[in-house]
Amino acid sequence: MKLKALSFRQPWASLIVDGRKTLDLRSWETKYRGPLAVYASLEVEKEACQQQGDDVATLTTGALVGVVELVDVLPLDEAAYQARAAEHLNGRPWREGLFGWVVKNPRPLDPPQVVRGRLNLFEVEIPVISEQPALSKVEGSSVTSDDELVESQRSKV
Numbered sequence: 001m002k003l004k005a006l007s008f009r010q011p012w013a014s015l016i017v018d019g020r021k022t023l024d025l026r027s028w029e030t031k032y033r034g035p036l037a038v039y040a041s042l043e044v045e046k047e048a049c050q051q052q053g054d055d056v057a058t059l060t061t062g063a064l065v066g067v068v069e070l071v072d073v074l075p076l077d078e079a080a081y082q083a084r085a086a087e088h089l090n091g092r093p094w095r096e097g098l099f100g101w102v103v104k105n106p107r108p109l110d111p112p113q114v115v116r117g118r119l120n121l122f123e124v125e126i127p128v129i130s131e132q133p134a135l136s137k138v139e140g141s142s143v144t145s146d147d148e149l150v151e152s153q154r155s156k157v
Contacts, residue, residue, distance in 0.1 A: 002125055005064065005115075010041070010056075013040035013041070013066075014065065017068070026098070033072070039117045044059060051091060060112045067109065067128070068103070068104065074100045109126065115148040
């Protein structure tokens with residue numbers, strides 16, 4: 001099944017798939033609404049991991065880790081940013097030009113699917129989403145040489 005995907009640094013990708021983060025902060029907006037694959041990029045924000053109580057060594061990187069529903073994208077002024085702090089979990093000061101991407105219905109992809117990430121929205125092929133909270137694995141999937149490179153970089157984090 002083809003889906004739109006979006007890259008998130010860790011711990012944000014895991015927090016979104018766990019349902020603890022329901023508002024992602026971006027400097028751009030989109031008209032797209034619907035299923036969105038969550039890609040955990042190779043970059044990890046170590047300070048954010050400490051603040052959120054996540055162990056860097058246990059976080060998946062370089063892979064699709066789940067699917068959410070993108071239900072809205074809202075411009076955020078300073079008041080809205082402060083009022084929704086429990087949804088976005090970002091401890092940084094507000095800045096002009098932020099949009100809140102509202103996500104719901106998180107479903108983990110088990111096991112995570114190693115792919116090459118990209119900037120902005122991009123398309124990926126993922127296993128069929130079941131009615132269960134988790135996603136099922138694609139039979140006969142294999143890792144390509146590009147994906148092996150991503151995997152080797154992932155193990156260094």
